[in-house]
Amino acid sequence: xxxxxxxxxxxxxxxxxxxxxxxxxxxxxxxxxxxxxxxxxxxxxxxxxxxxxxxxxxxxxxxxxxxxxxxxxxxxxxxxxxxxxxxxxxxxxxxxxxxxxxxxxxxxxxxxxxxxxxxxxxxxxxxxxxxxxxxxxxxxxxxxxxxxxxxxxxxxxxxxxxxxxxxxxxxxxxxxxxxxxxxx
Amino acid sequence: xxxxxxxxxxxxxxxxxxxxxxxxxxxxxxxxxxxxxxxxxxxxxxxxxxxxxxxxxxxxxxxxxxxxxxxxxxxxxxxxxxxxxxxxxxxxxxxxxxxxxxxxxxxxxxxxxxxxxxxxxxxxxxxxxxxxxxxxxxxxxxxxxxxxxxxxxxxxxxxxxxxxxxxxxxxxxxxxxxxxxxxxxxxxxxxxxxxxxxxxxxxxxxxxxxxxxxxxxxxxxxxxxxxxxxxxxxxxxxxxxxxxx
Numbered sequence: 001x002x003x004x005x006x007x008x009x010x011x012x013x014x015x016x017x018x019x020x021x022x023x024x025x026x027x028x029x030x031x032x033x034x035x036x037x038x039x040x041x042x043x044x045x046x047x048x049x050x051x052x053x054x055x056x057x058x059x060x061x062x063x064x065x066x067x068x069x070x071x072x073x074x075x076x077x078x079x080x081x082x083x084x085x086x087x088x089x090x091x092x093x094x095x096x097x098x099x100x101x102x103x104x105x106x107x108x109x110x111x112x113x114x115x116x117x118x119x120x121x122x123x124x125x126x127x128x129x130x131x132x133x134x135x136x137x138x139x140x141x142x143x144x145x146x147x148x149x150x151x152x153x154x155x156x157x158x159x160x161x162x163x164x165x166x167x168x169x170x171x172x173x174x175x176x177x178x179x180x181x182x183x184x
Numbered sequence: 185x186x187x188x189x190x191x192x193x194x195x196x197x198x199x200x201x202x203x204x205x206x207x208x209x210x211x212x213x214x215x216x217x218x219x220x221x222x223x224x225x226x227x228x229x230x231x232x233x234x235x236x237x238x239x240x241x242x243x244x245x246x247x248x249x250x251x252x253x254x255x256x257x258x259x260x261x262x263x264x265x266x267x268x269x270x271x272x273x274x275x276x277x278x279x280x281x282x283x284x285x286x287x288x289x290x291x292x293x294x295x296x297x298x299x300x301x302x303x304x305x306x307x308x309x310x311x312x313x314x315x316x317x318x319x320x321x322x323x324x325x326x327x328x329x330x331x332x333x334x335x336x337x338x339x340x341x342x343x344x345x346x347x348x349x350x351x352x353x354x355x356x357x358x359x360x361x362x363x364x365x366x367x368x369x370x371x372x373x374x375x376x377x378x379x380x381x382x383x384x385x386x387x388x389x390x391x392x393x394x395x396x397x398x399x400x401x402x403x404x405x406x407x408x409x410x411x412x413x414x415x416x417x418x419x420x421x422x423x424x425x426x427x428x429x
Contacts, residue, residue, distance in 0.1 A: 053201065055201065055202050055205035055206070055209075056205050056208065056209045056213075056269055056270060057270070059205075059206075059209060082202070083206075084194075084197055084198075085197050085198055085199050085202050086198070086199070086202040086203055086205065086206035087194070087198050087202070087203040087206055088206055089194055115197075117193075118193035118194075118196065118197065119191070119193055119194060120191075120193065121191050121192050121193045122193075123193065126193070150196070150197070153196055154193075154196070157192060157196075
């Protein structure tokens with residue numbers, strides 16, 4: 001049985017990370033020395049690294065989190081989303097495969113369905129699924145903002161219009177603000 | 185490789201910096217050689233731009249612009265192999281120094297050598313040697329026919345690459361018929377359908393103007409093998425075009 005950081009430590013860490021993510025990596029690394037198999041720490045580390053623009057290390061941390069805890073749904077979703085935004089659509093689809101085991105009404109199922117539609121250029125299907133997922137998601141409001149941004153960018157494409165260049169999706173690293181031990 | 189645009193939905197989500205990082209990660213840490221080719225392709229225009237700038241501002245010592253470009257491609261490959269993506273420095277800044285250095289070294293070597301000849305001549309000799317492979321002396325006229333059609337296909341592919349760059353202007357000039365243009369586009373489409381190694385060789389050589397030596401370096405194969413792949417690829421395209429409606 002893997003040793004995990006206690007809930008109090010993790011909550012305090014998540015609070016501090018949400019307030020000021022810079023400089024928290026060394027703190028997490030210190031915790032990882034004591035709890036190397038704690039998937040939540042790896043996930044948190046990966047989320048901060050995305051925000052810091054260190055994608056190679058972020059990928060490593062998110063992958064480690066999913067390898068340690070295959071049913072850690074939000075980490076699995078984030079890893080797939082990260083792969084998708086990195087141009088690795090096939091890897092994203094493979095990563096998300098296990099999320100099909102979630103109940104039908106789970107917001108992550110809806111978001112994944114929407115993003116799968118988007119990969120196929122099915123913008124109508126993408127908008128519908130993402131819109132269904134947003135009200136179902138009460139635990140990660142920042143993720144709703146990301147999905148809403150995607151919807152906003154899909155809308156002009158419904159009629160075959162060209163999208164405007166803009167910074168695509170807000171940093172999903174914000175999800176770490178909602179980081180919670182109960183996801184594990 | 186060239187010409188394969190991501191689907192619109194994917195393009196909507198992709199972030200350039202993350203895509204670049206993904207290529208570095210998969211090349212450097214997962215050993216995916218195809219990512220090295222993708223990185224080369226991605227930064228080819230940088231190498232070309234530097235080559236053009238250096239060609240304008242330096243004495244050329246008998247080298248032409250294509251020679252500068254080949255030197256720049258060598259510098260780019262060296263930069264790709266030496267860059268450490270975890271150090272935080274941008275690849276472009278790192279590569280600029282390497283590319284300029286490779287051009288400087290190449291010019292120095294070239295000016296020392298009396299035997300240098302232009303990139304264009306080298307390119308044509310390479311193609312000729314590659315297409316002469318396997319020619320039999322039993323029917324020299326037929327062998328000559330194969331050689332001539334191979335060289336012609338090469339020229340066609342080279343011109344088709346220029347056509348791609350000029351897509352914005354649809355008007356045909358006096359020398360271009362619609363049928364000719366269609367043949368060129370068919371040629372590009374047939375190259376795209378080739379198996380990976382032949383496709384890479386033909387695309388890099390004719391579409392990007394990279395010579396056999398640099399392609400060999402890019403793909404980690406011998407120059408002789410590149411020559412064989414070039415020959416096989418062009419012959420396959422010839423067969424496919426022959427039986428096309």
